Amino acid sequence: VILILTLILLPLAAGLVLLCLRPDLPRNILVSGVTLAVCCGTVFLATLPTPVDLSGLRLNPYWINLVMQFVEIGMSIFIIYVGARAKRPLIVALALAQAGLMVWFEVTQGEHLEVVQNLFVDKLSVIMALINGLVGGGICLYALGYMREYHQVAHRDVADRRPFFFALLFIFMGAMFGLIFANNLVWLFLFWEITTLCSFLLIGYTQTDEARRNALRALVMNLAGGLAFAVAIVWLHRQTGRIELQALIASKQSLVLLPAALLCFAGITKSAQLPFSSWLLGAMVAPTPVSALLHSSTMVKAGVYLVLRMAPAVTGTKVGMMVALVGAVTFVVGSLAAITSSEAKRVLAWSTVANLGLIVLCGGIGTYEAVWAGVLLIIFHAVAKCLLFLCVGVVEHKLHSRNIEDMSGLVVRMPRVAIMMQIGMAGMFLAPFGMLISKWAVLKAVVDAYPMLSVFIAFGSAATLFFWVKWMGKLVEVVGTCERIKKELVLGEAIALYGLSAATALACLLFPLISTYFIAPYVAEVYFQSAALPTGDIIGRGNTIIMIIMMAMVMLFPITFFNYGRGVRVTDAYLGGANLHSSTRFLGSASAVENVTMHNYYLRGILSEPWLSRWGVMGSTVLLAAMFLMAFL
Amino acid sequence: MNPWIRLIIYLVAAPFVGGVLAGWDRRISARMQSRQGPPIFQPFYDVLKLCQKENVVVRRSQNYYIFFFLLLAIFTGGLFFGGADLLLVIFALTLAAIFFVLGAYKASSPYSFIGAERELIQMMAYEPMILLTAIGMYMVTKSFAVGDIASHPTLLVLMLPGIFLGFLYTLEIKFRKSPFDLSCSHHAHQELVRGITTEFSGRTLAMIEIAHWYENVFLLGWVYLFFASMPVLGVAVSLLVFVFIILVDNVFARLKWQTALKSAWLVALVFGFGNILVLSLLSAKPAIPAAPAASAVTQPAASGTVPAAAATPALNNAKVIARRN
Numbered sequence: 001v002i003l004i005l006t007l008i009l010l011p012l013a014a015g016l017v018l019l020c021l022r023p024d025l026p027r028n029i030l031v032s033g034v035t036l037a038v039c040c041g042t043v044f045l046a047t048l049p050t051p052v053d054l055s056g057l058r059l060n061p062y063w064i065n066l067v068m069q070f071v072e073i074g075m076s077i078f079i080i081y082v083g084a085r086a087k088r089p090l091i092v093a094l095a096l097a098q099a100g101l102m103v104w105f106e107v108t109q110g111e112h113l114e115v116v117q118n119l120f121v122d123k124l125s126v127i128m129a130l131i132n133g134l135v136g137g138g139i140c141l142y143a144l145g146y147m148r149e150y151h152q153v154a155h156r157d158v159a160d161r162r163p164f165f166f167a168l169l170f171i172f173m174g175a176m177f178g179l180i181f182a183n184n185l186v187w188l189f190l191f192w193e194i195t196t197l198c199s200f201l202l203i204g205y206t207q208t209d210e211a212r213r214n215a216l217r218a219l220v221m222n223l224a225g226g227l228a229f230a231v232a233i234v235w236l237h238r239q240t241g242r243i244e245l246q247a248l249i250a251s252k253q254s255l256v257l258l259p260a261a262l263l264c265f266a267g268i269t270k271s272a273q274l275p276f277s278s279w280l281l282g283a284m285v286a287p288t289p290v291s292a293l294l295h296s297s298t299m300v301k302a303g304v305y306l307v308l309r310m311a312p313a314v315t316g317t318k319v320g321m322m323v324a325l326v327g328a329v330t331f332v333v334g335s336l337a338a339i340t341s342s343e344a345k346r347v348l349a350w351s352t353v354a355n356l357g358l359i360v361l362c363g364g365i366g367t368y369e370a371v372w373a374g375v376l377l378i379i380f381h382a383v384a385k386c387l388l389f390l391c392v393g394v395v396e397h398k399l400h401s402r403n404i405e406d407m408s409g410l411v412v413r414m415p416r417v418a419i420m421m422q423i424g425m426a427g428m429f430l431a432p433f434g435m436l437i438s439k440w441a442v443l444k445a446v447v448d449a450y451p452m453l454s455v456f457i458a459f460g461s462a463a464t465l466f467f468w469v470k471w472m473g474k475l476v477e478v479v480g481t482c483e484r485i486k487k488e489l490v491l492g493e494a495i496a497l498y499g500l501s502a503a504t505a506l507a508c509l510l511f512p513l514i515s516t517y518f519i520a521p522y523v524a525e526v527y528f529q530s531a532a533l534p535t536g537d538i539i540g541r542g543n544t545i546i547m548i549i550m551m552a553m554v555m556l557f558p559i560t561f562f563n564y565g566r567g568v569r570v571t572d573a574y575l576g577g578a579n580l581h582s583s584t585r586f587l588g589s590a591s592a593v594e595n596v597t598m599h600n601y602y603l604r605g606i607l608s609e610p611w612l613s614r615w616g617v618m619g620s621t622v623l624l625a626a627m628f629l630m631a632f633l
Numbered sequence: 634m635n636p637w638i639r640l641i642i643y644l645v646a647a648p649f650v651g652g653v654l655a656g657w658d659r660r661i662s663a664r665m666q667s668r669q670g671p672p673i674f675q676p677f678y679d680v681l682k683l684c685q686k687e688n689v690v691v692r693r694s695q696n697y698y699i700f701f702f703l704l705l706a707i708f709t710g711g712l713f714f715g716g717a718d719l720l721l722v723i724f725a726l727t728l729a730a731i732f733f734v735l736g737a738y739k740a741s742s743p744y745s746f747i748g749a750e751r752e753l754i755q756m757m758a759y760e761p762m763i764l765l766t767a768i769g770m771y772m773v774t775k776s777f778a779v780g781d782i783a784s785h786p787t788l789l790v791l792m793l794p795g796i797f798l799g800f801l802y803t804l805e806i807k808f809r810k811s812p813f814d815l816s817c818s819h820h821a822h823q824e825l826v827r828g829i830t831t832e833f834s835g836r837t838l839a840m841i842e843i844a845h846w847y848e849n850v851f852l853l854g855w856v857y858l859f860f861a862s863m864p865v866l867g868v869a870v871s872l873l874v875f876v877f878i879i880l881v882d883n884v885f886a887r888l889k890w891q892t893a894l895k896s897a898w899l900v901a902l903v904f905g906f907g908n909i910l911v912l913s914l915l916s917a918k919p920a921i922p923a924a925p926a927a928s929a930v931t932q933p934a935a936s937g938t939v940p941a942a943a944a945t946p947a948l949n950n951a952k953v954i955a956r957r958n
Contacts, residue, residue: 430728430731431721431724431725431727431728432724432728436724440720440721440724443720443764443768444720444777447768447771447772451768451772451909451912451913452906452909452910452913454764454765454768454909455761455765455902455905455906455909457764458760458761458762458764458765458768458901458905459761459898459901461760461764462756462757462758462760462761462764463757465727465731465753465756465757465760466753466754466756466757469731469734469735469753469756470750470753472735472738473734473735473737473738473746473749473753474738476735476738476739477738477739477741477746478692478739478741479741540718542717543717543718543721546712546717546718546721547721550708550725550728553701553704553705553708554701554728557697557701560694560697560700560701561694561697563697564693564694565693567688568688568689568690568693568696569687569688569689569690570689570690570691570693571689571690571691572691573691573740573741573742573743573745573832574742574744574826574831574832575742575743576743576744576826583691583741583742596743598741598743598746600750601750601753601754603754603894605891606891606894606895
C-alpha cells in the first residue's frame with residue numbers, strides 16, 4: 001500500500017525538488033537515485049499478487065480531496081491564463097467549461113459521493129506501472145546526458161531551463177502512476193489533467209514560435225478530451241450514483257454507454273487518434289526525451305489505457321464498433337502517411353499514431369482476444385518505440401540531421417546505435433518479434449468479431465512493412481567509405497539504450513511468460529474466461545513454439561558474421577559505366593564524371609500527407625459523431 | 634498423411650519439382666517465342682555451374698542475408714506443408730522476402746538498390762491480398778491451420794471465387810513475372826541490369842535460385858488449397874495456373890510500378906474484400922453472433938454475481954466491488 005503511494009508521490013516530490021536544483025551534479029544524483037527507486041518499486045510491485053490488497057489504506061478523504069481541488073483549480077487558472085495570453089479563446093472556453101463543471105459537481109455532489117476504493121491495482125495497472133517505471137526511468141537517465149549535450153553543443157540558442165525540464169519529467173511520471181492506480185474517476189481526472197499540462201509545458205520547452213504553437217495545439221485537443229472526461233464523470237454519477245472505474249465497467253452496458261463513449265473519446269484525444277493526431281506530430285519540436293516520453297511510456301499510453309479499460313463496457317455495441325473504426329482508419333492513414341516522410345521523427349510519430357490505432361481498435365472490439373492483443377501491443381510498442389526515439393536522438397546529435405537519407409551507412413559510422421535501431425525496428429514490425437505477435441492476435445480477434453475490419457489491418461500492415469524496411473535498408477547500405485564516429489554514447493544514454501534493447505529482445509522472447517502471468521489473468525478477470533483459456537494464449541501453444549524457433553533462427557543471424565569476408569572477392573559495384581576509384585563515381589556518357597546517389601522511394605506521387613490527413617480527419621470526425629449519436633440513442 | 638512426412642517430402646522434393654517447373658517454364662516460354670528452348674534440366678545445370686564459380690561481392694556481409702532468405706523460404710514452405718497456421722506462414726514468407734531485400738540494400742549498388750525498392754513495393758502490393766486470402770479461407774473453414782483447411786470438405790474455390798482471382802493476380806507478382814517483373818526480370822529487356830540480384834554471384838546466386846524453387850512450389854501448393862477437397866483437380870489446376878502465368882509472362886509488357894501497386898490494391902479491395910463482404914453477409918447467422926457472444930461475455934460481470942436480475946445498478950455495483958476486493 002505504501003508502495004503505491006510512494007510510486008505516485010516520490011516522482012512528484014522529486015520533481016518539486018528538482019525544480020530548484022540548478023547545478024548538474026546533485027541533479028544527476030537525484031535523478032539517478034529516484035529512477036532507481038522507481039524501477040525497483042515497480043518491479044517489486046509486479047511480484048505482488050493482484051489485485052493488491054489496499055484495505056489497509058486509511059486516507060483522510062477530506063484533506064486529500066481538498067488538496068486535489070486546490071491543485072485542480074490552480075491548474076485551470078494557469079491554463080486560462082495561458083489561453084488568454086496566447087489569445088486562444090477556445091482554450092479559455094474549454095478550461096472554463098471543464099473547471100466550472102467539476103467545481104459545480106464537487107460543490108453540489110461532493111458530500112454525497114461515496115467512494116469505496118480510491119485506488120485500485122490489478123494486472124493491467126501493474127503492466128502499465130512497469131512500462132512507466134522502467135521505460136520512463138530509462139528516458140530520465142538518457143535525458144541527463146542528452147540534455148547536457150543539447151544545451152552545450154547542439155542548441156546553444158535555447159535557454160537552459162533544465163531544472164524545469166527534469167521537474168516536469170518526474171511530475172509527468174508521478175501523474176502517470178496516479179493515473180494507472182486511480183479507481184476514483186475524479187482522481188483519475190486530476191492526474192489526467194496533470195499529464196495534459198505537463199505535455200503542454202514540455203512540448204513548448206524550447207519556446208520557439210513553432211514550439212509554442214504546437215504546444216497550444218496539444219493543449220486544445222487534450223482539453224477537449226478533458227472536457228469529455230468531466231462530462232463523463234457527471235453523467236456517470238447521474239446514471240449510477242457512483243464515480244468509480246471498476247463500478248463503471250461492472251455496470252450494465254446500456255446504462256453506462258454514454259460515459260464510456262465519452263471516456264473513449266477522451267482516450268482517443270490523448271492517444272492522438274485521427275481527428276487529433278496532429279498534436280502528436282507537432283510534439284516533435286520538443287527535445288527527444290520528451291518525444292520518447294510522450295510516445296512510449298506516458299501520455300498516449302494513458303489514452304489507450306483508458307480505452308482498453310472501457311473495452312468491456314463497449315464491446316459488442318455500436319459505440320464500440322465506431323471506436324474500433326476510428327482506430328482502424330487511423331492505423332491505415334498513419335501507416336500510409338509514414339511512407340511519405342523522410343524525417344525520422346515524423347516517421348516514428350506516424351507509426352506511433354498507427355500503432356495506437358491498432359490498440360484502440362482492440363479496445364473498441366473489446367472481446368477478450370482483442371484486449372489480450374491490445375495489452376501486448378502496449379508493452380511491445382512502449383519498449384521498441386522508446387528505443388527508436390532515443391536512437392534517433394543520439395544520431396541527430398552526431399550527424400546533425402534526422403533525415404533518414406542521411407543515415408546511409410550508419411551501420412559503419414555508428415555501429416552500436418545502428419544495431420540497436422534495427423533491434424527496435426525488428427521489434428516494431430518484423431515476424432516473429434513483438435509487434436507482429438500482437439498484430440497477429442489482433443487479426444484473429446478482428447476476424448472473429450468484425451471480419452470487415454480485417455481489410456484495414458491487411459492494407460495498413462503492408463504499408464508498415466514498406467516504410468520500416470526501406471529505413472532498415474538505408475541503415476545497412478554503405479556507399480563509399482564512411483568514418484566511424486568516436487564516442488557514440490555517454491553513460492546515461494548507454495544505460496538507457498542497452499537496457500531498452502535488452503528489454504525489446506527479452507519481451508519478444510519471453511512474451512509467452514508475460515502473457516501467462518500478466519495479461520491472461522487480467523483478461524480472465526475482466527471477462528471470466530479463465531476456463532476457456534487454459535494457457536491464456538490466443539495464439540496457441542504449437543504456434544508459440546514455432547514462433548520461438550523462428551525467433552531463435554533470426555537471432556542466429558549475427559553469428560554468420562564470424563565468417564565475415566571469408567571466401568569472397570570484393571569488387572566495386574556495377575554502375576553502368578566505368579567506375580572511378582570506387583563505387584561512388586563513374587564515367588558516364590560523353591566521359592562526364594557522375595556521382596552515385598541513391599534515394600528511397602517515398603511514393604509522394606501517389607500518396608500525399610496533407611491529403612491523407614485531411615480525409616482521415618474528416619472520416620474519423622464523422623465516425624466520432626456517429627459514436628456519440630449511437631451512445632445517446 | 635502425417636504432417637511430418639509431408640514436411641520431409643516437401644524439403645526433399647520441392648527443389649526437384651521447382652527446378653523441373655523452372656525448366657518447363659523456359660521450355661514453354663521458348664516454344665511460345667518460336668524457339669527450341671533448353672533441356673528440361675537446364676536450371677539444375679545452371680545452379681551446379683554457379684556453385685563452382687567464384688563468389689564476388691561488393692559488401693562482405695551481403696551474402697549472409699541471402700543465406701537467411703533461403704533458410705526462411707524453406708521454412709515458410711515447411712510450415713505450410715507441415716500444416717501450420719496460415720498467418721504464420723505469411724509472416725515467415727514476408728520475413729524471408731525482407732532478408733532478400735536487405736541483402737540487396739547491403740550490396741549498396743544503385744541497381745540492386747532500385748531492385749530492392751521495387752521488390753518492397755511489390756511486397757506492399759501483394760501483402761493485403763495474401764492476408765485477405767488467409768482470412769477468406771478462415772471464414773469458410775473456421776480455422777487458420779493449413780491442415781484443417783486442406784481437410785475441409787467443401788471446395789473452397791466455390792465460396793471464394795473473388796479471392797481466388799485476386800490470389801492469382803498476386804501470384805503474378807510473387808512469381809516476379811511480366812507484367813510484374815519490376816524488381817528483377819529473367820527477360821533480356823531489363824533496364825535495371827538484373828535488379829535486386831545484380832550484385833550476387835556464384836553460390837549466392839544459386840541460393841537465390843533454389844529459394845525461388847522452394848517458394849514456387851509453396852505458392853502452387855497454396856493454389857492447390859483452393860481445391861483441396863478434390864486432389865486430382867487441385868493438382869491439375871495448380872499446373873494450369875503455372876502455365877497460365879507463363880502465358881501472361883510472354884504476352885504482357887512490364888507495368889510501371891505505380892500501376893502495379895494501384896492495380897494490385899484495387900484487385901485486393903474489389904475481389905478480396907468484396908468476397909469477404911459477401912461471405913460475411915451470407916453467413917450472417919454464424920458471423921453476427923460473434924458480437925452478441927462477445928457482449929454476453931461481460932454480462933456475467935453483472936448478472937453472475939447478483940442473481941436477482943431486478944437488483945438496482947447501485948447495489949449491483951456494490952456487490953461487484955465487494956467481490957473484487
